Amino acid sequence: MSRAKTTQTPPPRATIRDVASAAKTGKTSVSRYLNGEQHLLSDALKERIERAIALLDYQPSQMARSLKSGQTRLIGLIIADITNPYSVEVMRGVEAACRQQGLTLLVCNTNNELNQEKHYLQLLSSYRVDGIVINAVGMREDAISALQQSPVPMVLIDRKVNNFSCDVIGLNNVDATRTVTQHLLQQGFEAILFLSEPMTINTRLVRLHTFLQEMQHQPHKFAAQGEVELSDSQGLETLLRDFADRYADKRRAVISVNGALTLVIARAMRRIGMVWGKDIGLLGFDDLEWAELAGVGITTLKQPTYDMGYAALEQLVTRIQGSNEPIQEHAFPGELIVRGSTTLA
The missing domain is CATH 3.40.50.2300 (Response regulator)
Incomplete structure (x- = not known):
């Protein structure tokens, strides 16, 4: 004969009424204790309520409390x-x-x-x-x-x-972009490529426009820009090669609009044999943990x-x-x- 399996029914959850009964007080006093109005209760009463809550493992209903207070x-x-x-x-x-x-x-x-x-x-x-x-x-x-x-x-x-x-x-994207652009110019870079994901986000637009404005004050320097999807490896490699070929006789650098793109750019440079810190400069927004470990290290703009x-x-x-x-x-x-x-x- 097969023996029917039995399942234990979990004990019912303790209610505020149960806590009040165990603490030998009313529901109003328990509510005051739970709602942060403990200063209205005596020390002895607070201690009884606290013991009752622990004994019964009472868990207040957050939904009920939110409905009452208007906040969740x-x-x-x-x-x-x-x-x-x-x-x-x-x-x-x-x-x-x-x-x-x-x-x-x-x-x-x-x-x-x-x-x-x-x-x-x-x-x-x-x-x-x-x-x-x-x-x-x-x-x-x-x-x-x-x-x-x-x-x-x-x-x-x-x-x-x-x-x-x-x-x-x-x-402060304007000040940050000015800082990174001026750094590259002070380091003697003559041609700078600003690379970004598609310009669908205000942050990217501000950084690009600020970069172009800064470069307008440098008549003997060259500014370039490009947009690329993170998944478009071939398109990115083409952008990098074209930039390097166009300004082959110049000191060249790339600015990356964010950390996710910086990683993709670094990988693309490795694939096409372009070495940052030797063949080309590389600077990225966002200071990622791996940046200091990648080759000679990658210069970054750290955000708090x-x-x-x-x-x-x-x-x-x-x-x-x-x-x-x-x-x-x-x-x-x-x-x-x-x-x-x-x-x-």
């Missing part, structure tokens, strides 16, 4: 590309600030897809998050419309969106990404608390880290 204590973070080390550092800063504020972070990765960004905006709104930090995908009209329609307080990080009034935390993430959450909290101060745009300074790739002999 949830924060959304929409990241454009979670595989990018920049994004990881931003997330660390936001998460650290959330812990400091007693908030819980929900992270969404759009993989640079606009439809995913719109989906997560709607999803986080349905979860009734108190606010959202967003690393926006792009500047298309439908993306801007999705942002404008969201009722949730937001702070943009890194990527400013035109025609969308919102606090922005990011790098952790601090930017932390500041974004702090600014968001002020909006959640009802601040009506004018829109803030906090631009952090960058730091030039000079290595062998831009110090050609």
Whole structure:
């Protein structure tokens, strides 16, 4: 005969009524204890409630508390590309600030897809998050419309969106680009190629325009620009070869618009036998851990990404608390880290 399997039914979750009964008090006193109003209770009563909560393993219903208070204590973070080390550092800063504020972070990765960004905006709104930090995908009209329609307080990080009034935390891209361009000029480079992913993001546009403006003041220097998808290895190799051939008699250098592209450029240079620090200069925005280990080292523009993430959450909290101060745009300074790739002999 087969013996029927029996399953144990888990014990019912303790309720606030159970805690009150075990502590020999009323539900009002327990609610005050849970809601941070412990100063209204005697020390003896607080101790009884604390013991009862531990004994019963009581877990308050966050949903019920949020419905009562009107706040969920949830924060959304929409990241454009979670595989990018920049994004990881931003997330660390936001998460650290959330812990400091007693908030819980929900992270969404759009993989640079606009439809995913719109989906997560709607999803986080349905979860009734108190606010959202967003690393926006792009500047298309439908993306801007999705942002404008969201009722949730937001702070943009890194990527400013035109025609969308919102606090922005990011790098001082104008000063940073001037710094890197002037560094290359001071190092004696005569032809500089600015390489970027497609110009769908405000940050990239600002860096390119600033670079071109700086080069306009150098009548005997040569500025070039190119756009490439990260996956287009052949196109990138062609851009690099054409630049090197066109300015074969000049001291040449490449500026990379971000860390993800810097890695792709470094690999392409290796494949075509182009050595940074010897044949050509190389400088990239974002200071990645491997940059100091790659050949003679790659010069980078370091962003305080952790601090930017932390500041974004702090600014968001002020909006959640009802601040009506004018829109803030906090631009952090960058730091030039000079290595062998831009110090050609």
